[in-house]
Amino acid sequence: MAACAGVGERVQCIAGAMRPVRGGDSAQSTVMAVYLIRPRNSLAVRAATLIGKGFTYPEREAQIKEVRALQSQDPLHNEILGWIREEPAEVLFHGAVTGSLIVEMAPEGAERLRQEVPGALVLADQPIGVIQPRPATASKSSVGTGDLWHLRAIGLEAARQQGFAGTGRDVRVLVLDTGIDATHPELQGKVEQALAFDPVTLREYPIQGYDSSGHGTHVTGFICGNTVGVAPEARIWNGLMLPQGRGTVANFALALEWAARQPAIQIINLSAGIHGYVDDLRDAVATLMNVGVLVVCASGNEGANQTRSPGNYVEVLSVGATTEQGRVASFSSSGTLVVNNHQYTVPDVVAPGAAVYSCMMGGGYAAWDGTSMATGIVSGVAALILERHPMIRVPDLLDTIAATCHDLQQVATRQGAGLVQVTAAL
Amino acid sequence: MNLSRVQQQKIDPLLRDALMHARPEDTLRVVMTLQPDEEQALEADMERELDPTQFHSREAYRSALIEQQKRRTLHEISQTIHELERLLTAVHGGEMSHTVVAEGSAQQVVSALTLTGVRRASLDRPLELVEPRPCR
Numbered sequence: 001m002a003a004c005a006g007v008g009e010r011v012q013c014i015a016g017a018m019r020p021v022r023g024g025d026s027a028q029s030t031v032m033a034v035y036l037i038r039p040r041n042s043l044a045v046r047a048a049t050l051i052g053k054g055f056t057y058p059e060r061e062a063q064i065k066e067v068r069a070l071q072s073q074d075p076l077h078n079e080i081l082g083w084i085r086e087e088p089a090e091v092l093f094h095g096a097v098t099g100s101l102i103v104e105m106a107p108e109g110a111e112r113l114r115q116e117v118p119g120a121l122v123l124a125d126q127p128i129g130v131i132q133p134r135p136a137t138a139s140k141s142s143v144g145t146g147d148l149w150h151l152r153a154i155g156l157e158a159a160r161q162q163g164f165a166g167t168g169r170d171v172r173v174l175v176l177d178t179g180i181d182a183t184h185p186e187l188q189g190k191v192e193q194a195l196a197f198d199p200v201t202l203r204e205y206p207i208q209g210y211d212s213s214g215h216g217t218h219v220t221g222f223i224c225g226n227t228v229g230v231a232p233e234a235r236i237w238n239g240l241m242l243p244q245g246r247g248t249v250a251n252f253a254l255a256l257e258w259a260a261r262q263p264a265i266q267i268i269n270l271s272a273g274i275h276g277y278v279d280d281l282r283d284a285v286a287t288l289m290n291v292g293v294l295v296v297c298a299s300g301n302e303g304a305n306q307t308r309s310p311g312n313y314v315e316v317l318s319v320g321a322t323t324e325q326g327r328v329a330s331f332s333s334s335g336t337l338v339v340n341n342h343q344y345t346v347p348d349v350v351a352p353g354a355a356v357y358s359c360m361m362g363g364g365y366a367a368w369d370g371t372s373m374a375t376g377i378v379s380g381v382a383a384l385i386l387e388r389h390p391m392i393r394v395p396d397l398l399d400t401i402a403a404t405c406h407d408l409q410q411v412a413t414r415q416g417a418g419l420v421q422v423t424a425a426l
Numbered sequence: 427m428n429l430s431r432v433q434q435q436k437i438d439p440l441l442r443d444a445l446m447h448a449r450p451e452d453t454l455r456v457v458m459t460l461q462p463d464e465e466q467a468l469e470a471d472m473e474r475e476l477d478p479t480q481f482h483s484r485e486a487y488r489s490a491l492i493e494q495q496k497r498r499t500l501h502e503i504s505q506t507i508h509e510l511e512r513l514l515t516a517v518h519g520g521e522m523s524h525t526v527v528a529e530g531s532a533q534q535v536v537s538a539l540t541l542t543g544v545r546r547a548s549l550d551r552p553l554e555l556v557e558p559r560p561c562r
Contacts, residue, residue: 202527213555215558246553246555249550249551250455250518254527256523261522263488264488266488272553272556274551280459284523287522291488311556368558369558370558370559371556373558386484390483
């Protein structure tokens with residue numbers, strides 16, 4: 001936090017928390033707190049209408065210079081600065097453009113400033129929580145062909161028009177996620193098994209098909225939804241491993257071990273990870289490949305040069321996201337890794353993942369952005385290929401998917417082999 | 427708790443931090459990657475690769491792969507698993523892969539790190555969903 005800059009040596013600063021600060025050897029302490037202080041009506045803000053509004057680099061530079069000059073001439077701003085200089089207070093941050101000051105001082109001092117300089121706005125710092133990203137489009141009760149650009153982009157719509165009848169029949173996909181709402185009309189009758197992996201007891205137990213947050217339902221819609229899905233006759237195993245989107249590495253490792261023992265499972269769809277490269281799960285993931293299971297994993301939603309594990313393991317099919325315009329989405333994670341002297345890039349492939357419509361928990365549809373969405377689509381394509389070539393080895397399946405991708409003419413570090421196509425299933 | 431150089435090399439920073447500050451009796455949950463016995467691993471490598479076309483279904487092929495993997499894992503790490511079971515409160519997994527989840531006191535975990543069959547250990551940590559982003 002900017003407000004903590006410069007005080008880290010003394011204590012870890014927690015926004016909004018008041019803390020005692022000891023002076024020298026004295027046992028006495030003064031309670032200090034962090035405040036945001038600025039003029040109520042900044043001259044610079046009032047003068048904004050006088051300043052050019054262009055967005056070119058030279059215009060922006062001129063604007064910044066102009067506002068800084070106005071700020072330094074603002075009598076109220078200077079009065080506040082002068083007042084603070086005479087107090088036992090520490091300026092942690094001085095915004096030359098905004099005129100805001102972040103100051104550590106005693107609450108009594110802050111109160112005196114409010115009274116003596118009525119034009120000063122003095123706000124106590126408050127804890128601030130991250131706004132969790134969530135789907136923004138309003139849900140709708142039905143989707144039309146105009147909403148299904150993802151099926152066009154992977155060549156499925158055209159293939160179906162030309163008579164392609166592949167449906168991923170009886171291919172079993174384990175979705176390790178937040179759960180799945182099996183009552184959604186798109187998914188009814190498709191969830192064959194449902195179980196939860198308990199992060200406390202580390203045991204699995206059967207559950208009724210439900211979703212703890214909606215993510216798993218949205219992802220599963222892409223795999224096997226009647227309208228929005230790629231492989232509508234694929235069979236789903238609902239593995240609730242991330243209740244409310246949170247799990248643990250230990251639980252994940254044991255869920256993978258459990259999955260490896262199930263002969264029916266052919267594909268595992270994963271949308272979870274730890275930032276950076278963490279090899280704790282690599283052996284468990286590699287084992288899945290050894291026993292004939294394809295692991296399809298989201299690369300992450302943090303943009304270029306950032307990846308997550310296990311999405312950045314060489315043993316998974318790592319998936320990034322594209323837009324309807326056929327570009328790699330800016331949020332799609334990617335990167336170059338060197339592991340055990342082997343260099344490779346992530347993701348392996350990309351698939352539609354920006355503003356893509358799928359099932360909402362409880363019914364209806366909404367468009368979400370994410371590599372998780374792209375991952376569901378790739379799992380669906382893999383199910384179509386496995387239906388067509390049931391005895392294919394996993395390394396050959398990986399090669400086949402990569403070899404039939406459409407080149408988006410973007411760098412390999414962003415697009416991998418390119419945009420996934422259903423060609424190999426035809 | 428004090429850790430030798432070898433023990434420190436096997437663990438991630440989170441576990442190192444936890445062990446440094448833990449009391450010996452504090453309970454920890456750790457994800458361990460075990461080192462396969464080299465001789466046994468070599469033997470397993472010699473095992474015939476299964477040809478999927480020799481099976482009547484993918485499920486049958488996968489069943490055979492699973493049995494092969496179980497045998498292989500048993501040969502490679504069973505000795506270390508037995509040693510861990512003696513040292514720790516609980517050991518989960520290790521039937522199909524070299525990854526196990528071990529639970530025990532900090533003192534027990536430190537003892538387990540002396541085993542040559544333990545290649546790496548990390549403190550259990552939260553795992554996050556790859557959260558969807560707002561559509562624009």
